[in-house]
Amino acid sequence: MIVGVEEEKGILSISFRLEESDLPKPTEKFQIGQRGCKFHLPRGVNKEEIHPDHLALVIVMLCSPFCKGRIRLPGGISRRFFESTKIFSRFDVEPDHFSVEPYQPPDSAKLALSFSGGVDSTAALALMPENTVCVFLDRPIRGKSLYDKDAQYHICEELIGMGREVLMIDSDLEYIRDPVGFPVDVANSAPAVLISQRMGFNSIAFGTILESAYGIGHERYREYSLGRHFRTWGGLFSGAGIPLNLVVAGISEVGTSKINVSHNFGSLSQSCIRGKRMSPCLNCWKCFRKILLDKVIRDEEIENSLLDELFEIKEARHFLRSFPIKHENILTWITSRYAGNHKLMLELKHRVRGDKMTLEWLEYWNPESANLIHETCRESVIENIIREIGCMDEEMLEEMKNWDMGEMLNSEHYSSIHQDFIDSIS
Numbered sequence: 001m002i003v004g005v006e007e008e009k010g011i012l013s014i015s016f017r018l019e020e021s022d023l024p025k026p027t028e029k030f031q032i033g034q035r036g037c038k039f040h041l042p043r044g045v046n047k048e049e050i051h052p053d054h055l056a057l058v059i060v061m062l063c064s065p066f067c068k069g070r071i072r073l074p075g076g077i078s079r080r081f082f083e084s085t086k087i088f089s090r091f092d093v094e095p096d097h098f099s100v101e102p103y104q105p106p107d108s109a110k111l112a113l114s115f116s117g118g119v120d121s122t123a124a125l126a127l128m129p130e131n132t133v134c135v136f137l138d139r140p141i142r143g144k145s146l147y148d149k150d151a152q153y154h155i156c157e158e159l160i161g162m163g164r165e166v167l168m169i170d171s172d173l174e175y176i177r178d179p180v181g182f183p184v185d186v187a188n189s190a191p192a193v194l195i196s197q198r199m200g201f202n203s204i205a206f207g208t209i210l211e212s213a214y215g216i217g218h219e220r221y222r223e224y225s226l227g228r229h230f231r232t233w234g235g236l237f238s239g240a241g242i243p244l245n246l247v248v249a250g251i252s253e254v255g256t257s258k259i260n261v262s263h264n265f266g267s268l269s270q271s272c273i274r275g276k277r278m279s280p281c282l283n284c285w286k287c288f289r290k291i292l293l294d295k296v297i298r299d300e301e302i303e304n305s306l307l308d309e310l311f312e313i314k315e316a317r318h319f320l321r322s323f324p325i326k327h328e329n330i331l332t333w334i335t336s337r338y339a340g341n342h343k344l345m346l347e348l349k350h351r352v353r354g355d356k357m358t359l360e361w362l363e364y365w366n367p368e369s370a371n372l373i374h375e376t377c378r379e380s381v382i383e384n385i386i387r388e389i390g391c392m393d394e395e396m397l398e399e400m401k402n403w404d405m406g407e408m409l410n411s412e413h414y415s416s417i418h419q420d421f422i423d424s425i426s
């Protein structure tokens with residue numbers, strides 16, 4: 001992969017030229033789309049103010065899935081950052097030179113949050129110090145799309161109104177992938193990474209939650225800090241002098257929703273990216289889950305008419321047909337607290353084992369995630385977490401670590417329950 005970088009009038013353009021050995025279609029799921037992208041840098045920021053290691057980190061996030069052999073950079077990087085790229089076995093990073101000083105945050109460094117306006121990153125913001133800078137990736141909408149930015153813009157404006165520092169950076173980086181999406185999950189932080197030197201950031205926070213970090217939304221528990229994702233991206237961000245700051249990695253979706261329900265700007269957050277502000281589309285999988293989750297957290301009755309409506313959502317029915325269901329743990333938590341008589345809801349409860357377990361530990365913080373929180377805010381963030389939701393005890397920790405859906409997935413009993421449920425919702 002040969003990479004070009006240009007800047008004109010505050011617009012930074014990164015371009016990719018594939019070489020023979022590269023992988024235009026690395027998996028069945030996606031292929032390379034447009035061969036580059038643009039960033040509209042904040043007023044007054046130009047290419048010279050972007051640290052070369054930060055630019056290189058962005059390049060690696062954007063093109064690494066499609067690279068084999070090498071990534072040829074247009075400029076130099078530091079030795080320290082170069083060392084961190086050795087984790088990749090499929091390609092080498094080839095800079096022009098190594099005469100770059102590694103990035104050192106200033107004494108007056110600030111915390112950055114890669115902010116999406118959703119429930120998880122809003123909960124992260126609620127837990128972080130007030131001078132945290134939110135960096136919002138403003139994604140252009142092209143052609144027919146269900147994506148609606150109204151709710152996201154609204155929360156950014158509200159936060160600015162509350163005196164928070166929010167930077168909105170326009171970039172079409174998701175179009176590098178076809179179908180459109182982030183080439184790697186951490187790529188949503190590219191705008192924050194690019195302005196790190198100019199802003200004096202000492203770390204980049206994400207809204208990564210327990211389900212993603214520790215495998216709870218998946219088949220079984222894994223220790224995140226020993227896994228491939230953290231070794232790769234944790235290493236690269238540290239190499240660039242802006243380590244990952246995973247403030248909600250020890251909190252499940254139940255916990256982040258609880259924090260939002262109790263926190264003063266939590267009511268602004270919206271996970272649905274299709275509806276207008278304060279009126280989610282009521283027609284997507286996220287709406288299905290979040291509406292039920294919030295109802296239970298607020299201790300409100302779930303009416304049969306609402307359930308009728310929710311089970312009519314086509315996208316929800318599609319997700320509910322999977323075995324296991326994506327974020328099945330959340331549905332277990334919700335249904336175990338459901339005491340009504342709606343037929344499909346009761347069948348779902350049976351299917352996701354809400355009749356067998358309550359997963360109470362999803363309401364509390366996993367203290368083993370403390371080492372994923374940046375040292376400069378660790379103490380205050382933990383204090384806030386303990387105040388908002390509390391900490392898992394030994395027994396809960398044990399239950400979390402035993403999370404494993406393998407037995408259920410392999411049992412004939414649950415296969416037939418699954419089949420019956422599919423028939424019911426079809």
Ligand SMILES: [Zn+2]
Nearest residue numbers: 272281284287
């Ligand atoms: Zn929705």
